[in-house]
Amino acid sequence: MAKTPKIALIGNPNAGKSSLFNSLTGLNQKTGNFPGVTMEKLTGIWELEPKRPVEILDLPGIYSIYPKSIDEELVINILGDPTHPDFPDMAIVVADASNLKRNLLLFSQVRDLGIPTVLALNMIDVAENEGYVINSIKLARELNVEVAEVNAKRGIGLNGLKLAVVKSLANRYASNDALPLPVAEELIQEVQAKFGDGETYRSLLWLMEHDRMKMFSKQQRESFDAIQNKHHFSSKKYQSEETVKRYEQITEVVDRCVINLNRQWDAAPVRTWTDRLDKFFLHPVGGYVFFLAILFVMFQAIFTWATYPMDAIDGGVAALNDWLKGVLPDSALTALLTDGLIAGIGGVLIFIPQIAFLFLFISLLEETGYMSRVMFIMDKLMRRFGLNGKSVVPLISGVACAVPAIMSTRSIGSWKDRLITILVTPLMSCSARLPIYTVLIALVVPEKNTLFGLFNLQGLALFGLYLLGFFMALVSAWVMKVILKAKEKSYFIMELPTYKGPRFKHVAMTIFNSVNAFVFEAGKIIVAISIVLWVLASYGPGDKIAEAEARVRQENPTLQGVKLQNKISAEKLENSYAGHFGHFVEPVIRPLGYDWKIGIALITSFAAREVFVGTMSTIYSMGGEVDDENATIKNRMRAEINPATGKPMYDAALGFSLLIFYAFAMQCMSTLATTYRETKSWKYPLIQFGYMTALAYLSAFAVYQLLS
Template sequence: MKKNPIIAIVGNPNIGKSSLFNQLTGLRQKVGNFPSVTVEKKSGPWMLNDATEAVVVDLPGLYSLYPKALDERVVIDILANPSHEDYPDVVVVVADASNLKRNLLLFTQVADLGLPVVLALNMLDVARDKNLQVNAVKLAMKLGVPVVRINARVGEGLDQLKQAVVQQLESPKISVEKYYFNPAEQFPELIDEVKRTNAISNNYLALHHVQQHDIFSFVPQEKRVAYDKMIEKHGFKESGFQAAETMHRYAVIDGLVKDSVKTVAEFLVKPLWTRRLDKVLLHPFWGYAVFLAVLLVIFQAVFTFASYPMDLIDAGMASLNDWLKAKLPEGALTDLLTDGLVAGIGGVVIFIPQIAFLFFLVSLLEESGYMARVMVIMDKLMRKFGLNGRSVVPLISGVACAVPAIMAARSIGNRKERLLTILVTPLMSCSARLPIYTVLIALVVPSTAVLGFFTLQGLTLMGLYLLGLISALVSAWAIKGRVESAETGYFVMEMPTYQIPRWYHVGIAVWDSVKSFVTQAGKIIVAISIILWVLATYGPGDAISKAEETIQKEQPTLTGAEMENAVAAYKLEHSYAGHFGKFIEPAIAPLGYDWKIGIALLASFAAREVFVGTMSTIYSIGSEADEDNGTIKARMRAEINPKTGEAMYTPALAFSLLVFYVFAMMCMSTIATVKRETHGWKWPLIQLAYMTVLAYGLAFLTYQVLQ
C-alpha cells in the first residue's frame, strides 16, 4: 500500500459528498485549483493508519461521466487519465440511499473504468422517511465491492469506511470483471483499435476516449484528429450511443435496486415534513415573501448582535492606540505604529463580528436545505432576465466574495447564461462592502425600531443588498441581447430534504470566511494603511515642516487642542496624499466628496474593504485623538465640512457613497478572475466600464436629489 494514496470522493450534487469530505479532513483542508484548470480543488489529509496518510480529494458533483458543465469535466478528465496527479487509488462514490437508482448510474460508470471503488450509502435517515430499507450486505454481494452505511452529517460509519478503503488499497476488488456495460459488444473493432493505438486496456475507458476526446485536456490535437477518423471509419454515432448506454445501465440497476431495497411498513417511520414545508416555501407568492423575511432577519441580526462586540473592539483599538502613544517616545516610528499600523489593523478586526454573523446565518440556510428551495423559486424569475436557477448559486455566493462566486458559474451549462451570470455577479454586495455599509449607515440612519425587532438600520442594509440583486437582474436583461448563443438553457435539480444544521460544518464555514477576510483582505488593508501613512505624513517642499509656524500666523488666536488639530489638518492637506486628493477633487465634487474621501476612493480601487481602513488612517493623521474622538465611527462623525461648517457625513453624502459602492467595480482580483473565466480582456473591460458609469451616475443622482 502506498504511503500517501489518493482517495477521490465522487457523487451527485446535494447528497452529502462535501459533508463527508469535511468529516474526514476537518480544518486541515487545502483549497487550490486542479492542474491546468481554474476549477476549485479541495483536498486534505486522512490518517488510515499510523504509517499511511491518504490525500482526500473532493471532486465536483455530477450525475454521470458525460459532463454538462465546466466543473464536471474535471471529474472525467482525472478518472480517464492515469498520469494525472490526482488520479485516485480508490474512489469513494457517495450515494443517496433514498434515491439509489439514480445514484447507481454514476457508480456503475466509475466501476466500469476499472477503478477500485467503495460505495458509501448516505442519507439513510431520508430513506427511512420514505419507507425504504436498503440491504447493504446484499447490495455489496451484487456489486462485488465494499458497501458502507454512513451518516455524513454526524460522522457515523467513518471507521467502517476507513476499513473498506484500506481493504481496497491492499487487495483491490474491481467490479469491472463483469461489465455493467461493455461497449466492445456493439463496436468491437472500434474499441479494439482505440485500445491498441493508445495503450489502453479497459473497454469503457476506450469508449470515453472515443466520445469525449475533445474535452480531455491530456489528449493532444493530433490524437483528436485520429479519433475523429476512427469514428468516421467505423460509423460510430456518439449521441445515440450515449442514450443507449444509459438505458442499458438503468435496466441493470433496476434489478439491483429491486433485490436490495424494500418498502417497509409506514407506521415504522417518521412522517415526511418536506412536502408540507415545500407547499409554503415553493409557493409562487409565499415563497418570495418568506425569502424576503429571511433576508430581513439576517441583515437585522448582523446589525443588532454584531454591534456589541464591534463597539468593544473599536473602543479597545482606540485605547490601545492611546496607550501606545502615552508609553512610547514621540517620533516617526511611534506615529507609524499608532496612526499607520494599529489604525489599519483596527480597520480589519472591527468587522470580524459582522462577517462571522453573516456567514453563520447563511450557512444555516445552506445546511438546512432551504437554499435549494430559493434556487427553485428564483428560476422562473431569473429566466425573464436571461439567467436560470443555477445562477442563484453564484449570485448568493457573491454575498461572500465575487471571486469564488464567478468561478461557481462553471456549473451553468449554457454559455450565454454563464457569461451573463459572470458579468452581473459583482453587483451583488460582497463581504468587502459590508464594513462600508455598516459604518455609513450607523452615521446617518437612526436605530429607530420598526415592527419591534427590526430597525431602520437593518432595513437600510437589506435595501442595499436588494438594490444589488435588482441591478444584477436588470443588467443581465440589458446585456442578454448582445450575447449570441444557440444553446437552450435548462435547470434540473433534486431538492434535498430539510435537515438540522450540522454545527461543526457551520463552524468550519464561519472560520473559513473570517480567516479569508483577515488573511487576504487584512493584508491589503494593513499594507495600504502603512503606505497611506507615509503619503499622508510627508509631502513636497517644506510646507509640512513649517505647518505650525504657518498656522500661528494665519490663526494666532488658536491654542491647545484646537491648535494641534489645525496643524495636523494642514500637514495632511499639504502631504503627498493631500495633493493626490486635491487633484481628483474636481471630478468627485459633484458627488459630494472632498479630497479626503478621494484618497479613500483611490486606495479602495485595489479592494473595496480598504475604504474604512483608509478613512481611519486619514482621520487619525488629520486630527489629534481624545477620549471622545478615538474610535473610527467617532472620527468620521466628528469630521466637519469646511465649506458649510456642519457635519461632513450628511445623509446625502453617505447615501451617495453607499450607492457608489453598490455599483463600483473596485476589486482587482475580480477583474483578473473574469479575464481568466472569459479567456480575454473584452468582457472584464466591458464589465469595468458599465459598472463605473452606473456607480458615478447613480451616486451623482443620489447626492443631488438628497442634498
C-alpha cells in the first residue's frame, strides 16, 4: 500500500494556517484573529485528488527556524529531522500577503532545508485594501516555487493550491543549495561526515541548534560543540548576520514583484480602520478604561441574560423529579434516578446558558482582533510583577480554562517566566468556577438590588471576583519572582492583526465546543460523583440509617407529611457514610463557617471545582428541610438554617467566605496533570496545590471572621 504523503502547514503566527487547515480538511479546529492559537501539531486528511489523500499537519506558528520557545522547538524537531515520523514530504508556507517581506524570511529558510515548498499567499484582499498589488506569477519565478493565492477564511483559491501542490509533489523543486552567508567549507564537510546529511543548510541548522534537537544524544551534542570550537564558529553571530542578508535578498524580490500604489502615485498612506481604532484601544489610559468597561458589560450580561433560561432549566428539573416521584414506585431505584442521576444532570444543565454567554464574549474578542490589543496594553503592567509580556496570553486564556492556558506558556522563552506563569494561571477565574459563583452570589447578593438603579449588583459581584483572581495572580507572580530571583530580561514581540468582523460560524463553533466540553467532560464527572454521593448518602455503617429514622419518628410524634420526610432525610444523611466523611473534616473547616454538608462538597470538588454544585444539589435534594418538594436547589440552600444561630446558613459571611475559597483554591485534577506535563516534575504541581490551598483557606478564614 502506497504511503500517504505528509504536507506541513507552516507560517508566522496569525498568518491563517489554522483557517486554511480547516478549509482543507473540514475539521473544525480552534482558530481566531489571535496569534499563537495552535500550540501543538494538528493532523487531518485532505483529498488532494480523487482517491489520493494526503495528511495535513498544522504546526505552531513561528517566525524563524531558530527557536526561542518550546512551541517553536516542536516545529524544528520535525523539519530538521528526516527520520522523524512527522517529517513532511512537502511544506505549504502560509504567508500574510499584507506583510509579505516579513513572512518570506521563514519561507526562504524552509525552502533551503531541502523540503519541496509551495507558497500560499493568504489575505490578498487585505493587501489590496492597503494599496499593495502582488504579481504572484513573477514571484513564483523569482523564488523558483509554485505560488497560490488563497482566502483561507472563505475557502477561496483552494483549487489553485491543489494544482500547485500536485505539481510540486511531482517535480520536487530543488532548494537553494547555496548558503545565505558563506562558512568554511571544512566546517560543513566535517558535520556531514560525522552525521551524514546531504542538505547543506540542514547540516548548518544541526550545528547551530543541536542542543534543542531531540534526535541527538549527549555525546553527539558534545561533538557539535567540539566542531564549533575547532572552527571558531559563533551560532548567534551567524544567525544574526544571516537574517540581515536574507532580508536584503527578500527586499529585492519584493521590490520587483509587489507594486505599492500609494508610493507610485505619491499618495498619502492609507489610514485604515485598524489605525483609527488603535489610537483609542491602545491609548495608555483609554485602553485600560475600555477593557475594564468590556469586562464589566460582559459580566453584567452573563447574569442578566442568562437568568431566564437558568430559572427555566432549574424549575424544569425540579418539576421532572417531582413528576417521576409521583408516577414511579417508592423504591431505592427511584431515589437513585431522581435524587442521584437527575439531580446531578440538573447541576450540569443549569449552567449551560452562562457558559454559552461567557464563551460568546471571549470568541467575539478573539475574532475581531481586540484580544491581541489587550495583551499589548497589559504588557507594561505584567513586567512590574515579574511576568513576561507573553504571560498575558495564558492569563487571559485562563478565564476560559486553565488547561489550554498553561499549554500556551510554551511560547515564553524564559524558563523562570514560564514557570511563574504556569503556577499563577489557575488563579484566573475559569469557566468551571462560574457555576459556583452563580449559586453563591444568588444566595448572598439580592437579585433586585442595583447600583444607581442601572447596574445589577450580582453582576458587579461576579466582575469583582474575576478582577480579584487577576490581582492575586499578579501578587503571587511578584512573590515568586522574589523567591526565584528572576532577573532575566525578556522581550514581548507580537503582531497586532487587523480588525475583522467576527465569523459567526466560528463563534457558534466555539460556543458549541465549550458547552459540549462542559456537558460531556465536566458533566460526566459531576454525574458520576453525584451517583456515588447518592450511594454514600443513602447508606451508612451498621444500622445507623434505620436507627436515625426511628429516632426522628419517636422524637417528633406530631410531625406528618413532607415535614416529617424532610426531617427523616436530614437525619439519615447525617448518619450516612457521606455524613461521616463530612463530620470528619468539619473541625478543620469550622473556622471558615462551613458545616459537615459543605465539607462533603469540598471533598468531592477536589476532582473538579464545578462538582461542588452537583454535590450540593444531591445533598439538599436528600436532606433539605423545605416544605415544597418542587423547590429548586437555590431555594433549598436558601432555606437551610444554621442550627447554632437559628438564622439562614448562607448569610453574607459564609457566602463570601465560600466564594473567596473557590476563587483561590486549586481543585482541578486536569490542571495539576497539565502542570506536571509541562514542567516534567511533580514538584511544581504539589507547590501549586499547596500554595493555592493555603491561600484559599487563610483568605476564606479572614473573610468569615471579618463579616460574621
